[in-house]
Amino acid sequence: MFRNVNFEDIFRDLFGNSDSIFKDFFKFDFGRDFFRREERGRNINVRMEIELEDVAFGTKKNLTYTRTKRCDYCNGTGAESPEDFKTCDLCKGTGEVKEVKRMGFSQFVRITSCPKCKGKGKIITKKCKYCNGNGKLREKSSVVVEIPKGIRDGVSLRYKEMGEYRGSYGDLYVTIRVKPHRFFKRDGNNVIYRAEISFPEAVLGTKIEVPTLYGNEMIKIPSGIQYNDEIKLRGKGLPRMGSFGKGDQIVKIVFRTPEKLSRREKELYRELLELHSS
Numbered sequence: 633m634f635r636n637v638n639f640e641d642i643f644r645d646l647f648g649n650s651d652s653i654f655k656d657f658f659k660f661d662f663g664r665d666f667f668r669r670e671e672r673g674r675n676i677n678v679r680m681e682i683e684l685e686d687v688a689f690g691t692k693k694n695l696t697y698t699r700t701k702r703c704d705y706c707n708g709t710g711a712e713s714p715e716d717f718k719t720c721d722l723c724k725g726t727g728e729v730k731e732v733k734r735m736g737f738s739q740f741v742r743i744t745s746c747p748k749c750k751g752k753g754k755i756i757t758k759k760c761k762y763c764n765g766n767g768k769l770r771e772k773s774s775v776v777v778e779i780p781k782g783i784r785d786g787v788s789l790r791y792k793e794m795g796e797y798r799g800s801y802g803d804l805y806v807t808i809r810v811k812p813h814r815f816f817k818r819d820g821n822n823v824i825y826r827a828e829i830s831f832p833e834a835v836l837g838t839k840i841e842v843p844t845l846y847g848n849e850m851i852k853i854p855s856g857i858q859y860n861d862e863i864k865l866r867g868k869g870l871p872r873m874g875s876f877g878k879g880d881q882i883v884k885i886v887f888r889t890p891e892k893l894s895r896r897e898k899e900l901y902r903e904l905l906e907l908h909s910s
């Protein structure tokens with residue numbers, strides 16, 4: 633008796649002969665992907681290396697890459713002309729096939745995408761000569777990547793529909809990596825620069841020239857400066873992204889205790905020592 637139970641018939645009796653109710657039922661039961669998956673091309677992730685100077689001033693860079701694009705000749709259909717199609721004989725043009733399965737006492741109806749026409753309902757009779765019936769081609773693409781002032785390391789910029797094509801376009805993500813700089817270390821909107829001076833300069837004070845992102849600057853080192861003391865150059869750091877003003881350049885003063893001394897230097901240090909102990 634149970635052997636003859638047919639869910640499709642039961643539903644038909646309950647809800648009338650409506651396809652949508654079946655679809656809703658199966659959607660609920662098996663999840664969204666059970667029916668034809670909405671096709672979308674993959675996203676493309678590209679890494680772009682920039683200099684710290686690019687962060688300071690902002691820049692535009694041309695990015696060229698290869699991706700799958702829709703064939704313009706056949707508008708992605710894969711057919712030589714709009715007449716070069718015939719209705720799929722397996723699914724009769726519906727794009728889906730019903731599979732009836734018995735499981736124990738029950739009988740299930742499963743609706744799947746037609747394997748012959750891949751759910752399209754149509755079969756190409758004459759393939760497009762440019763894409764060989766694929767409807768898509770590997771081609772070079774390019775975008776102008778606009779790098780805003782003050783951009784952070786690791787930020788991804790999104791370019792809508794510049795990704796791979798597969799029915800529709802995915803997106804392109806350009807991840808910005810800031811290369812290490814030969815002089816500066818970044819700390820948020822500040823840049824850190826280590827300036828090495830001599831031991832006597834630290835004791836007596838001096839003037840030195842330091843590089844900044846905006847050209848060289850003379851700075852005054854006061855006498856008696858301590859190791860790792862910081863001198864702040866206001867507004868010589870990086871611009872705040874999407875805002876006003878700039879960070880600072882922090883000049884860290886470093887020096888070494890002299891190791892190799894000339895005879896004369898030794899004499900002078902001995903004199904200093906005697907002066908201190910007396």
Ligand SMILES: [Zn+2]
Pocket residue numbers: 720721722723724725726727728746747748749750751752753754
């Ligand atoms: Zn078919």
Ligand SMILES: [Zn+2]
Pocket residue numbers: 703704705706707708709710711760761762763764765766767768
């Ligand atoms: Zn084509």
